[in-house]
Amino acid sequence: MDRIVQFGDTVEGYPIRVVNERTVRAAAGLLFFPAVVSFMNALLTANYQPTRLFVIVFLIDMALRMVNPRYAPSMIVGGWIVRKQTPEWVGAPQKRFAWGLGLLLGGAMLYLMVFNRYMGPLNMLVCASCLTLMFFETAFGICLGCKLYNLFNKEQAQLCPGGVCEVPAQRVGWGLKLPQIAMLVLFLGAITLAKGWVDTTGAVSGGFDEMATLEDMGLKPVAGAPADAKAEAERCQVPAFAKAIGHEAQWKLHNGCT
Incomplete structure (x- = not known):
């Protein structure tokens, strides 16, 4: 045992x-x-x-x-x-x-x-x-x-x-030195520039309504998709949890609802 x-x-x-x-x-x-x-x-x-x-x-x-x-x-x-x-x-x-x-x-x-x-x-x-x-x-x-x-x-x-529980007499670790700190700063700067470029060149910042449709890309809609307004309205009803956490707009965005 x-x-x-x-x-x-x-x-x-x-x-x-x-x-x-x-x-x-x-x-x-x-x-x-x-x-x-x-x-x-x-x-x-x-x-x-x-x-x-x-x-x-x-x-x-x-x-x-x-x-x-x-x-x-x-x-x-x-x-x-x-x-x-x-x-x-x-x-x-x-x-x-x-x-x-x-x-x-x-x-x-x-x-x-x-x-x-x-x-x-x-x-x-x-x-x-x-x-x-x-x-x-x-x-x-x-x-x-x-x-x-x-x-x-x-x-x-x-x-x-x-x-880490035992404090050594002399720590020999990775540490942070000036060149490493400079590299981190450059990396953050590159990310900032990349974000600015994405924001200015992207075409989907306003939501799914600005995205290219399936027909625009030469594709057919998925079979079984809601065809009438009533079915679409029921599909896009925001659940209570999303409203409770202030996530209503984001939920609609991710589910393709307007």
Whole structure:
């Protein structure tokens, strides 16, 4: 039973239980991709079904992590993907705290969206929080939830990714030097110029009514498109969630409504 219900691995030379940070980051990426796809699908098309399904998947995965990370589906797949990489062992206690936070957020979404079908700003806030946590984990190896661990526990976190928990005598890192700062400034300047050019040369700034039609491009309309005014009016009814967050005009824009 100990092998099934245990959090973290015991590795010789490490004073506490540990987990493989490479697997954790891979698992975060595997969850982040469907999360952002379902979130944007709900935001732009008002179709919440993929999000509701993802919430269930996310909650199951987080619950299994709390019992034993080795049995969480995202950790299984992520571990297999990085199986040829040298493990980077990090402290398990702070990871458990962070995943517990994720489980709490997932539980809130389960209650609000899956069971009660509540759609509104609160959902957006919870979803954005989850996306932020997963993005920082998979992109930068920064566990934001782990940083809160020290605020609620007397024993400080050990064995953090990149050794950030232990202050080295002399930091030798990437840093920022004047040529790098200058390059960032030039990059931002180039983006500003590019935006100005796009704004002056684009022909779709006013909405879909200024875009070339399918007939203009020599294409045929998609079969099954609304043919009468009544059907078009029903299709373009702005959902309550878009009105609640002040997203009415944007929703019409993305759905081709005037």
